[in-house]
Amino acid sequence: MSVAAVFDFDGTLMDTEPVIHASFEHVFQKYRTVEEFTEERRIKVLGPALEVMMAEFFPERDPWECVEEYRRYQREHLRDLIKPMPGAREMLVKLSAVGIPCGIVSTRYFKSLDDLLRANHMNEFMSIVLGNDSVTKSKPDPEGILKAWDAMKTDRCFYIGDSAMDVQAGKNAGAITVAYPSNPAKRSALLEAQPDYIIESLLELPDLIREGDD
Numbered sequence: 001m002s003v004a005a006v007f008d009f010d011g012t013l014m015d016t017e018p019v020i021h022a023s024f025e026h027v028f029q030k031y032r033t034v035e036e037f038t039e040e041r042r043i044k045v046l047g048p049a050l051e052v053m054m055a056e057f058f059p060e061r062d063p064w065e066c067v068e069e070y071r072r073y074q075r076e077h078l079r080d081l082i083k084p085m086p087g088a089r090e091m092l093v094k095l096s097a098v099g100i101p102c103g104i105v106s107t108r109y110f111k112s113l114d115d116l117l118r119a120n121h122m123n124e125f126m127s128i129v130l131g132n133d134s135v136t137k138s139k140p141d142p143e144g145i146l147k148a149w150d151a152m153k154t155d156r157c158f159y160i161g162d163s164a165m166d167v168q169a170g171k172n173a174g175a176i177t178v179a180y181p182s183n184p185a186k187r188s189a190l191l192e193a194q195p196d197y198i199i200e201s202l203l204e205l206p207d208l209i210r211e212g213d214d
Contacts, residue, residue: 002154004127005095005209006145006175008161009106009113011046011182013088013122013202016108019074019081020045024053026073027066031058043185047163049107049138071112078112084120085182087202092125094206101152103128105144105159105169110134127152140165142173149173158209160199162186167193178205 010016021037024045028037045053054066095102102125106113110131117123128151135144149157159170160178163186170177179195180202181187190198197208 001156003156003158003209004101004103004149004152004154005158005160005205006103006105006148006152007159008163008166009104009108009116011085011162012160012166012180013085013104014082014116014120015085015182016082017046017183019077022077022081023070023074027054027070028057030069031061031066043183046183046186047107047139047165049132052138074112078116079119082116084122085202089120089122091202091205092122095209096125098206098210100206100209101127101154103130103148103152105130105139105148107132107138139169140172142169145169145173145175149175160205162190164189164193167195170195178208 007013021042025034025037028034050067050070051063054063058066092102104113104126108131110129110133113129113131117126128148130144130148132138135147137143145159157175158178159166159173159175160180161167162180162182167177167179167190177195178197178199179190180199181190199205199208
């Protein structure tokens with residue numbers, strides 16, 4: 001039985017929290033105050049599409065104006081603040097070695113995904129990369145996962161992510177869900193989402209997927 005691995009990106013394959021938080025701090029400083037970017041909001045922004053968060057935080061402004069300000073700041077600091085999650089590249093090497101196709105379904109936009117994957121020499125492992133601009137409906141809608149799964153033409157699909165939204169998206173797609181609680185503050189929400197598996201390290205994933213392929 002053939003199997004594929006599809007990943008969330010931010011907080012799963014790449015440690016993007018520092019640049020996400022720095023970029024939101026910049027937008028809050030410009031349009032409100034940095035103090036209003038509370039700890040609760042710092043957790044909340046890790047996952048949903050940017051335009052959704054901007055519409056909620058800055059209802060008096062055009063959300064796309066806020067998104068563009070966020071992206072402008074992030075472009076300037078992207079490579080300084082972002083690095084792969086521990087074990088991410090080694091894990092992808094192991095999956096590739098046993099012929100398991102990999103893909104990404106993320107709420108980050110495609111160009112940003114592509115730039116970061118290339119900068120970290122991880123693009124070569126991806127059969128398909130779908131950003132928020134590659135689908136008509138964002139997670140937790142299953143559209144992206146189903147699209148990636150269909151493109152890889154496997155019998156089963158594992159979807160790996162670090163948020164409850166990822167688990168729900170995977171369930172909605174009929175995928176096997178794997179939670180990776182890279183941020184301890186999101187662990188309780190992840191457990192409540194009832195994923196099929198929980199891993200503490202990405203290096204656990206190759207064995208887990210091979211066992212699931214038996």
